[in-house]
Amino acid sequence: MDTQIIINPSDQELDMLALALRNGELVSIPTETVYGLGANGLDPEAMDKIYAAKGRPSDNPLILHVPNSESIKPLVTEVSNTAQLLMDTFWPGPLTITLPKSDLVPDRATGGLPRVALRCPDHKVCRALLERAGVPIAAPSANISGRPSPTTAQDVYHDMKGRISYILDAGPCMIGVESTVVEVHDDKVIILRPGGITKAQLEIVVATVEYDTALVNATTKPKAPGMKYTHYAPDAPMTVVVGSPEGIACTFKELSEGIEGPIGCLVSHETYNLIKGDTRFICHCFGHHGDALSLGHDFYKSLLHFNENHVTLILAEGVDDDGFGVAIMNRMEKASSHHIIYK
Secondary structure, X not given: OOOEEEEOOOHHHHHHHHHHHHOOOOEEEOOOOOOEEEEEXXXXXXXXXXXXXXXXXXXXXXXXXXXXXXXXXXXXXXXXXXXXXXXXXXXXXXXXXXXXXXXXXXXXXXXXXOEEEEEOOOOHHHHHHHHHHOOOEEOOEOOOOOOOOOOOHHHHHHHHOOXXXXXXEOXXXXXXXXXXXXXXXXXXXXXXXXXXXXXXXHHHHOOEEEEXXXXXXXXXXXXXXXXXXXXXXXXXXXXXXXXXXXXXXXXXXXXXXXOOOOEEEEEOHHHHHHHOOOOOEEEEEOOOOOOHHHHHHHHHHHHHHHHHOOOOEEEEEOOOOOOOHHHHHHHHHHHOOOOEEEO
């Protein structure tokens, strides 16, 4: 299969891609979070192609992407006042809401669960394609399952060349980390996966916001897309260090003793200035110390960069586990297999 990249599409090209999606083909779509691997969310055979292309188990739920909140009505059996408030406040945006699914939604989209995950992306090109498609688009991240999520069309092409029909290239993703996934029960919101919308932001509009027990208890079965199996893993082993730039730099030097080959370092500018003399380090600077937004934007990109350079070890600077940092540290924990050091 030839994979065609379409850059900054014309209206005619968007119409062509919408038709391809309706006909069961796979199209990688840009969003503000990461690039998605899109298929007709009402066509089980099309969604099977997602699982085949990604090498992803078919019991892992998918997120259905819609152009607006009105589009969800045929897909769900009810929308509570709290769920509607969340959509009115955070859509379009990086918030996925799980709601009781209607019979129109195939079990393939939900992994057999009774709720469907829905999102309206904050990306004009993506929403223009969704409008034209006329069906919800199931779209997990457009990478081989278990690898870092793609934030550019080139990242998608690396993993999906020959596996999918089209890649819609609209430039780098703005946020770089997946959406927050929530479940609504009456007036309570449960965060199933941290992401682009923080707990504090949700608490501005909803009184009770809690984290799902699966985020803190490894024995609890996850209910959110992208949480059931290993994710975000780079090729090399990875250790995350959280602390002051001085403490992080000292720990990096200790951990790198006796290591042969290049070492990938994801660091702030402040930490970089303390380790830049070591010629073994291939450094990617994300911004200033403690800047979770910049780290989130560069995280997956840096892992893929280290993969390309065949590093033998990755040392990454973490951030405080609050605000947007919760989502970043969640991804870092998974990518490092929970190898985190606090200094």
